[in-house]
Amino acid sequence: MNTEPLSEGVQDTFISHLIELRNRVLKASIAVVVVFLCLMPWAGQIYDWLAYPMMVALPAGSKMIATGVITPFLIPVKVTLLSAFMIALPWVLYQLWAFIAPGLYAHEKKLIAPLVVSSSVLFFVGVAFCYFLVFGVVFRFVNNFAPKSISVAPDIDAYFGFVMTMFIAFGLTFEVPIVVIVLVRMGLVSVAKLREVRPYVIVGAFVLAAVVTPPDIMSQLLLAVPLCVLFEIGLLVAPMFVRMTQAPEDSPETR
Template identity: 50%
Template sequence: MSNPGDSPEQHQAPLIEHLIELRSRLLRAVVAVLVIFLGLYAFANDIYLFVAQPLMALLPEGSQMIATEVASPFLAPFKLTLVTAVFIAVPYVLHQAWAFVAPGLYDNEKALALPILASSVLLFYGGAAFAYYAVFPLLFEFFTQTGPENVTVMTDINAYLNFVLKLFFAFGVAFEIPIATFLLIASGATTVESLSKKRPYIILGCFVVGMLLTPPDVISQSLLAIPMYLLYEIGLLFGRLARRKKQQREAEEEDA
């Protein structure tokens, strides 16, 4: 609590210190991304080939990926390498964010926030991995086999990159549903019973989100919507477990 005699400069000092620390944390995060990017840039083409492998393995004989713009052979691997650097640096970036906000949290908030933060990172990575290893092979097999016979499949490398990055992001965000569901229940914004009664609307919402975040085809929409609903059920399960644990702790406190 500040004293009435404090000068305006003294009131501004804590704010300036926080801004300086925020700048320092942001600079560290940016430097981490740049360092990882510089280390990966020599492998930019290899990284692109790895990401393109699910489609290239299914292209008809004689087909290949093409570059329709002059700068695409350089810009597509460059863009992917930069996104990969950010992807790898996410734990460190979130650590910097955590170090900035943690001093202002209570002990019980820290105990809850840290596992949620770690789980969010792992779930996002899990969503991206699910898209690459499970969704891409099915999706590209469907696309490459349903075209007209006289049309040769030769995908532009930049268009392909934009397509897969959109799917990576969509599945990464979708896999955060258990965290969002758990937080809604833990914060008291809703209850397990209330969410359970809204299952029909949740299922419809999952398919609407799948329609908005994925390409306009039934397969990719379903491959996103179904895992979203299953993850929603997992969030409800953790919400029930957390509520049961809370009730047991309250009962123990009453007995004591």
């Protein structure tokens, strides 16, 4: 039996997928770069917007400092690049979806598309929650706790690192319902089992909050309480999502 034509067909298919992936990545990258270039004239204002919660908490007349030679230029550029990526994220996710969708069954498309959209929305909600609510509490606590003999002037590089850490922590925290739904949908764990381990989840949420956030009770509660609430939301939504994304052969009507 001659398997050479078959192997050539597989190779051609693999190469065509690589070319398609390259084109999708290129389109996504171009979108991010275009948005970045459009935002660059306002890079300073974008960083000022990011620094606003800290500046409000600082004593009147205080400013941040930059200890590096190129830090005043580099940090606003980083912030602008991240802003460009977040603005272009719907287009980036569409390119990802366009690449994987042709190889999916109808019931799999019902599974992937809602997860991609909802996980992105939840991440943005977590970041917004952190920026508009948590930062105000954390920065006021830190600056009010500082002794009067200290002149508070945060470094912009350290501030950028702290803000990104908090954004990622809260963004990932708000993904808890998606994690619960995926675990249940893949059959790795049942909703009943997750309800049984609820006390351990609550304890873990407060331990995680104590590690990630500054050592004040308010910021820890602002992370731990949403984590617990989102876990409960995942338990409520998971059974409905499983029913909606069943394969036709798995549905009760076809048995």
